[in-house]
Amino acid sequence: MKVRGQVARKVQTKVDDGGYLVIAECKHAEERFALSGDSLSPIVLDGVLFDDNLGATFESKIGTANELFGFPGSFAFLGRTEQGLIAGRDQLGQKPLYWGRDEGGDYAFASLKFALRPVGIRDPKPLGPGEVVNVSSQGEFVSKDHLLSRPLPRKTSEKQALEQLEKLLLEAVRKMVPVKAAIAFSGGLDSALVAVACKKVGLEPELVTVGLHGQPELEHAALVARSIGLHHTLRRLTALEIVDALPRVVNTIESDNPVAVGISVPFDFVVEQAGEIAERWIVALQLSDELFDGYERFESIALEKGLAEASLAMWDSVLAASAGDFEPGDKLAVASHLELRCPFAYLPHVEYALQIPTKLKIEISAGRAVRKYILRRLAEKWGLPDSVAGRPKKAFQYSSSVQKVIKKEARRNKMEVGAFLKSVHSS
Secondary structure, three states, rough: OOOOOOOOEEEEOOOOOOEEEEEEEEEEEEOOOOOOOOOOOOOEEEEEEEEOOOOOHHHHOOOOOHHHHHHHEEHHHHHHHOOOOEEOOOOOOOOOOOOEEEOOOOEEEOOOHHHHHHHHOOEEEEOOOOOOEEEEEOOOEOOOOOOOOOOOOOOOHHHHHHHHHHHHHHHHHHHHHHOOOEEEEOOHHHHHHHHHHHHHHHOOOOEEEEEEEEOOOHHHHHHHHHHHHHOOEEEEEEEHHHHHHHHHHHHOOOOOHHHHHHHHHHHHHHHHHHHEEEEEEEOOOHHHHHHHHOOOOHHHHHHHHHHHHHHHHHHHHHHHHHHHHHHHHHHHHHHHOEEEEEEHHHHHHHHOOOOOOOHHEEEEEEEEEEEEEHHHHHHHHHOHHHHHHOOOOOHHHOOOOHHHHHHHHHHHHOOOOHHHHHHHOOO
């Protein structure tokens, strides 16, 4: 678990059946501990609550584990009850948490899958977003009381939706983005909006862009950064650097899924670069595509089957974002001693975005679709150039050309991409 922190603390207590219960946590030296010193009710929180009354980190004002869900936050927790253990994750699953039971009937929880295998958990499974599990000598009970619910569409005009989204995005940035932060910056719609929002609330984050040497997207990002007026760090990668990073990334994110790896490799270089310039937080754009119709497949569904089907697909992708977006991003950030912050995943913003009519997310006219329509209108309102507001969406792994390098290396090894990444994982 040292990848999640070099400093560890633990509480060990006897339980009624004669066994022992141990709760521990790993943190980097500059992070605060949330582990209680009370051996009767220790709780450890991996994450943060974004509430002005609590401050920026977990405080003793939280009386029970379930009270955590009363605040917007990014967290996983583990604590003790009178009967045994209680564990859970925030409604979006922004922090990883895995668990299982060994052949002897003992339970274990950890932020990384590989930490559970040495203690006999052969097939660790993720605790779902918003789930809370209680385990005791009598067994396990998983509560679904805190799952994210899909709200009904709200009747609202474009003007009203634009004003509320603007308010919530600024609120998210103000509460979630600390002073010493860097933004994973592509110069695209999402990263430019967050960068401008930071400027509007008085922050001066570093903008960090990575990509294969010679890609035009790098120069585009530099131009947009200058237009916003924030300092910009640009790192040009070689194909060899990308190939050399694959084993590290695959093992850090604990996945050889081609899509997850393709996104994670450039992000790994972003967090590495942010760490080198002494930033402590990395701001990423997770959940914007899921909430606002950022993927081409949503467009295809809308054109072929209608907006209702596209809305359902977007909802399903929000529920799946934990495994595909948040877990890999968090693991890479923490491994580089950084904390991940995702303003689009600020819970009040998420809950409102889910209520916006789909027609304001994807505008269809004359058989053509404009994705992220309402965000493009916000970009125009904030004075971003058309090269941003009107720029087609391009996935991170493609804009950075990482996916192209991975495919070429797989062909060089005479393997399909999936098989190639599995070979990297096993090595």
